[in-house]
Amino acid sequence: MNPVQLNAEELEAVQEWSESSQTLAREIIGRYPDKRSAVMPLLYVSMLENGYVTADGMSAVAVLTGLTGAQVQAVASFYSMYKREELGKYLVSVCTSISCFLLGADDVLAAVEDETGVPDGETGTDGTFTVEHVECNGACGGAPVVLVNYEMVEGVTPDKARDLVQWLRDGGPDVVNTEEMQKLFGGKKSFDWGVNETEGAVLPVPAFGPYGSSKKVTRWSS
Ligand code: FES
Numbered sequence: 400m401n402p403v404q405l406n407a408e409e410l411e412a413v414q415e416w417s418e419s420s421q422t423l424a425r426e427i428i429g430r431y432p433d434k435r436s437a438v439m440p441l442l443y444v445s446m447l448e449n450g451y452v453t454a455d456g457m458s459a460v461a462v463l464t465g466l467t468g469a470q471v472q473a474v475a476s477f478y479s480m481y482k483r484e485e486l487g488k489y490l491v492s493v494c495t496s497i498s499c500f501l502l503g504a505d506d507v508l509a510a511v512e513d514e515t516g517v518p519d520g521e522t523g524t525d526g527t528f529t530v531e532h533v534e535c536n537g538a539c540g541g542a543p544v545v546l547v548n549y550e551m552v553e554g555v556t557p558d559k560a561r562d563l564v565q566w567l568r569d570g571g572p573d574v575v576n577t578e579e580m581q582k583l584f585g586g587k588k589s590f591d592w593g594v595n596e597t598e599g600a601v602l603p604v605p606a607f608g609p610y611g612s613s614k615k616v617t618r619w620s621s
Pocket of ligand 1: 494495496497498499500534535536537538539542543544
């Protein structure tokens with residue numbers, strides 16, 4: 400499907416967006432027979448722009464999809480991966496669902512909280528870390544699972560979780576990549592992923608599919 404052309408109202412709604420985000424939005428809308436179906440990926444595009452879903456971002460998505468602002472807000476507030484406030488440079492998510500819980504996820508979460516100095520559900524004052532616990536990530540065989548900006552690390556012990564936090568703090572990588580973190584801090588994996596993931600994440604936006612967040616120049620890049 401070809402990228403759609405935006406009309407004057409739509410162009411005005413996204414005038415603050417970068418050219419690459421506008422192009423991405425046009426491509427995404429072109430994939431769907433009904434543009435309202437593009438609401439979820441477009442919310443990610445708005446997150447690429449601002450790091451989280453802003454009121455202006457939701458308004459822009461409403462114009463692009465023809466949905467009401469309330470409908471867009473309902474989607475953005477229902478799904479936990481749409482962040483509604485500014486996050487730290489690294490969103491550290493610890494799975495605490497049953498498989499990870501049984502293999503020590505609470506201790507992993509406690510180690511992350513202690514090492515970052517950031518309680519679960521909060522962002523540190525220096526803007527480096529946001530810590531959260533999350534539900535099952537579908538990698539139960541590799542429990543306990545930790546994600547950094549949604550890049551997964553499996554088989555993480557409390558000590559390795561501390562090492563991971565120190566590595567992030569001291570090295571301050573602009574891009575995090577699951578392959579690298581798994582080698583450095585992971586343990587048993589749920590299964591062989593089969594492909595090398597070359598993309599990495601710079602924001603809590605999926606670094607795959609149309610988003611490819613490591614390709615994007617962001618506020619974190621020096
Ligand atoms: S319970 Fe943690 S990945 Fe499934």
